[in-house]
Amino acid sequence: MNGIVKHILIATIYAVAGIATTGVYLFMAHLQDRPDLFSWHKVILEEQYSEGNSEVTTFESYLALEERVFNELDKEIYLDLDKPGWRQLNRFSRASLSDPESRRVNWNRSFELKVAKPKAKALLLHGLSDSPYSLRAMAEKLHSQGIWVVGLRIPGHGTAPSGLIKATWQDFAAATRLAIKHLHKEDATIPFYIVGYSTGAALAVEYSLSVLEGEVLPLPDKLVLISPAIGVAEVAKYAVWQSRLAAITGLEKLAWDSIQPEFDPYKYNSFAVNAGDQIFQLTEAISERINRLDSGNGVQGFPSVLAFQSVVDATVIPSALVDRFLSKLAPRGHELVLFDFNRRSEVEPFLKSDPEQMSRALMGEQKLSFSVSLVTNKGSATNEIHILNKMALSDVISTASSDLSWPKGVFALSHASLSFPDNDPLYGDNVDKNDKGLQLGMVGFRGENGLLTVPQDQLTRLRFNPFYPYLEQRALLFFDL
Numbered sequence: 001m002n003g004i005v006k007h008i009l010i011a012t013i014y015a016v017a018g019i020a021t022t023g024v025y026l027f028m029a030h031l032q033d034r035p036d037l038f039s040w041h042k043v044i045l046e047e048q049y050s051e052g053n054s055e056v057t058t059f060e061s062y063l064a065l066e067e068r069v070f071n072e073l074d075k076e077i078y079l080d081l082d083k084p085g086w087r088q089l090n091r092f093s094r095a096s097l098s099d100p101e102s103r104r105v106n107w108n109r110s111f112e113l114k115v116a117k118p119k120a121k122a123l124l125l126h127g128l129s130d131s132p133y134s135l136r137a138m139a140e141k142l143h144s145q146g147i148w149v150v151g152l153r154i155p156g157h158g159t160a161p162s163g164l165i166k167a168t169w170q171d172f173a174a175a176t177r178l179a180i181k182h183l184h185k186e187d188a189t190i191p192f193y194i195v196g197y198s199t200g201a202a203l204a205v206e207y208s209l210s211v212l213e214g215e216v217l218p219l220p221d222k223l224v225l226i227s228p229a230i231g232v233a234e235v236a237k238y239a240v241w242q243s244r245l246a247a248i249t250g251l252e253k254l255a256w257d258s259i260q261p262e263f264d265p266y267k268y269n270s271f272a273v274n275a276g277d278q279i280f281q282l283t284e285a286i287s288e289r290i291n292r293l294d295s296g297n298g299v300q301g302f303p304s305v306l307a308f309q310s311v312v313d314a315t316v317i318p319s320a321l322v323d324r325f326l327s328k329l330a331p332r333g334h335e336l337v338l339f340d341f342n343r344r345s346e347v348e349p350f351l352k353s354d355p356e357q358m359s360r361a362l363m364g365e366q367k368l369s370f371s372v373s374l375v376t377n378k379g380s381a382t383n384e385i386h387i388l389n390k391m392a393l394s395d396v397i398s399t400a401s402s403d404l405s406w407p408k409g410v411f412a413l414s415h416a417s418l419s420f421p422d423n424d425p426l427y428g429d430n431v432d433k434n435d436k437g438l439q440l441g442m443v444g445f446r447g448e449n450g451l452l453t454v455p456q457d458q459l460t461r462l463r464f465n466p467f468y469p470y471l472e473q474r475a476l477l478f479f480d481l
Contacts, residue, residue, distance in 0.1 A: 035259045037252060039077045040092055040160040041270060047072050048163055049155040051174040059150075059182030062175060066110060066153060073159045089263045089438075089453075092160070097438040100265035107133035107266055108158030110179075111151045113140075118148035120191040120221075120479065121183045125176060125200025126151075128229070128275055131158040133266035134197050137421050141472055142195075145481045148187075152179045154200070161262065164272040165255055169203075169282040176203050177217060184218045191221045193479055197419050198315070201228030201307075202282050205325065208303055209289040224475050225307040227415050230286065231320020232279055261453055265438065266426065269458065283320075290328045298330030298369060305334040305370075306478045308418055308471055311355045312341050315415035319358050331369045331392055337474060338362065339467060340376035341412040344383060350411070367393050373474075375467055377406070385467070407466050418471065420464045427463035 047069035049056055056062050077092050091098040100106045108131045122142055124135040132139075132151040139149045155175050156167030183192065196204035204223050211219045253259065257276060260269035293299045307326065309318050326336060340359055341351070348354070362372045374388040385404040390397050407422075407429070422430040427441040441463045449456070465471060 034253055034256075037256075037259065040262060041162055041256065041259065042252070043076050043160065043162055044166065045069050045072050045076065045159060045163060048159070048167070049171060049175055051168065051170045056178070059178045062178050063110060069159055070109070077160050089261070091262050091265045098263050098265045103265065103437060107131060107136055108153065110153040111139070111149075113143040113149040113151075115143065115146055115148055117146075118187065118190055119146040119481070120193055121148045121187065122150070122193040122195060122479075123176070123179055123183060123204075124149060124151040125194065125196040125203050126154060126157070127198030127200055127227075128279055129157070129161075129164065129268040129271060130198070131266045133426075134419050135195060135200075137424065137468070138195055138419065138472070138475065141476070142479075142481075145476065145479075147193075147479070147481075148183070148190075150179050150183055152176065154203075157268075158266075161268040161270040161272060164268070164275040164278075166274065167278065169278040169285070172199070172203055172278075172282075173206060176207055180207070180217060188218065191479075192218055193222050193224070194220045195224045195226070195475070196228065197226040198415065199229045199279055199282070201225035202230060202279070202286060205230070206282060206286050206289070209286065209293065209299075212293055212299070212301055213289060219301075220303045222304045222306070222478060224478060225305060226471075227309060227313065227316065227418050228307060228321055228325075229279055229283065229316045230325045231283055231317035231323075232276075232315075233317070260455060260458070263438075263454060264440065283324075287324055290325070294328055299328055300330045302329050302332065304332055304478075305329070306337070306474065307335070308337045308339070308474075310339045310341075310413040310415070310418065311358055312412045313415045318355075322358070322362070326370050327368070329369065334370035334392070335373065335478075336362070336370055337373045337375065337471070339413050339418070340374060342383065342406045342410060343377040343380050344406070345380045347411045348380075363388060363390060363397060367395060369393065375402075375404070375470065383408075387470075402470065404467050404470060410462060410466065412462070413465060413467075414462045417462045417465045418468075421468040421472075422464045422466055424464055429464060 047065055049062060049065055056065050078094060088096055089098055090096050091100060093099060095102055100108050111132060124132065124139050126132055126134040132153050135151060139151050143149050152175060155171040156163035194204040204225065208220055208223065211217050255273055257271045257273050262269055290299055307321060309321050311318055326334060338359055341355060359374055362368065363374055369392055371392045372390045375385060376388060378384045378386045383406040385402050385406070387400045387402055388397055389400060420427045422428045424441065425431050425437060426439065429441045431439060431442065443459050
């Protein structure tokens with residue numbers, strides 16, 4: 001009997017090992033059976049900034065290094081492009097529709113907008129795989145209101161997707177501190193604000209928590225957070241293992257979660273696995289710091305926060321913004337502006353699920369430590385919008401009218417849309433049609449599947465925010481402008 005059990009056990013072990021080996025092989029084959037890698041996926045630019053760079057200790061030296069990395073980009077990647085088929089719609093092909101250098105301003109670079117006598121100073125931090133362009137509209141508006149603005153190009157961004165193969169969130173955080181020291185050195189007396197989008201918002205939160213924990217740097221007076229990356233899918237924690245396997249010769253494609261044509265001049269379409277690992281690590285670091293600082297009555301002394309979030313978001317977990325961040329802060333004038341999905345009756349039957357749970361809970365009977373504004377339909381039969389408001393520590397809901405409405409055919413905002421107005425020259429749908437530049441927001445192809453080189457989900461995802469004027473107005477009021 002013992003011999004039979006032994007043989008069954010051995011057979012079971014071999015069967016499980018065989019199934020596991022086959023599964024791994026099929027998974028690896030699937031990942032490898034993807035589009036070819038180009039120079040912008042493979043070339044690691046040597047002049048990219050890293051936390052351990054002892055020669056870059058000021059924002060000025062950071063900008064000097066940035067100039068060198070763009071020169072290296074031009075030499076190593078632009079001049080390496082030898083496939084004619086990519087020239088018309090590729091950001092790394094000179095004079096193509098997507099070449100950022102052919103546009104009036106290359107917003108992939110850090111920028112500074114000074115004023116003679118600034119009312120305040122603001123640091124703008126973009127998102128993962130994005131560039132400073134993602135907060136261009138906000139930067140120009142703040143500058144017009146007398147704010148001295150610095151828009152940071154976060155390391156690994158604005159150049160080539162390969163920049164995110166080795167970059168770490170500590171690199172991002174170190175560059176953030178260089179920019180803040182620059183702002184503080186120039187004038188330490190005026191109010192200091194940070195506007196962060198997605199990962200940039202997470203960096204703003206991480207920085208503020210670090211100062212509260214004792215890091216000797218100026219604490220921001222206020223934070224505006226747009227689609228903040230406070231929580232991401234749990235699967236991101238396993239990205240590090242796939243990234244490590246990619247170091248094996250012949251498995252380079254494993255370094256990529258997606259490999260796509262690079263037609264966007266200001267955002268990477270290909271996404272490095274390491275980037276997912278870094279944002280996961282950053283969100284975990286934020287949670288750990290909050291837990292250390294929470295005395296039981298919420299984190300004390302955190303800068304006032306105005307956060308904007310869509311109830312539907314395929315990039316971050318919307319509820320994490322509340323559960324892991326806002327609800328952990330002691331009351332201090334914090335507010336969440338929540339953009340609902342389009343509740344017109346003919347739209348809802350097409351939705352996979354009703355994302356109403358978050359808004360229902362927030363607008364319910366519970367008393368929150370922060371205020372909530374819900375931008376939502378006046379009713380299920382109209383695209384017109386009104387705003388429901390509930391103050392912190394109150395159960396009373398008031399209603400404010402607006403002149404906003406959902407555009408035809410739009411059923412929800414997206415993670416990528418909140419920071420762009422409808423007249424954005426690249427992503428908007430209300431721009432000059434005679435402009436010869438690339439207008440991704442105006443693209444409305446319909447036809448058969450499988451014909452376009454550009455993934456269809458890239459064309460259907462909303463790129464602009466029809467409610468951007470409201471977002472901008474709320475930000476200006478929050479900054480006392």
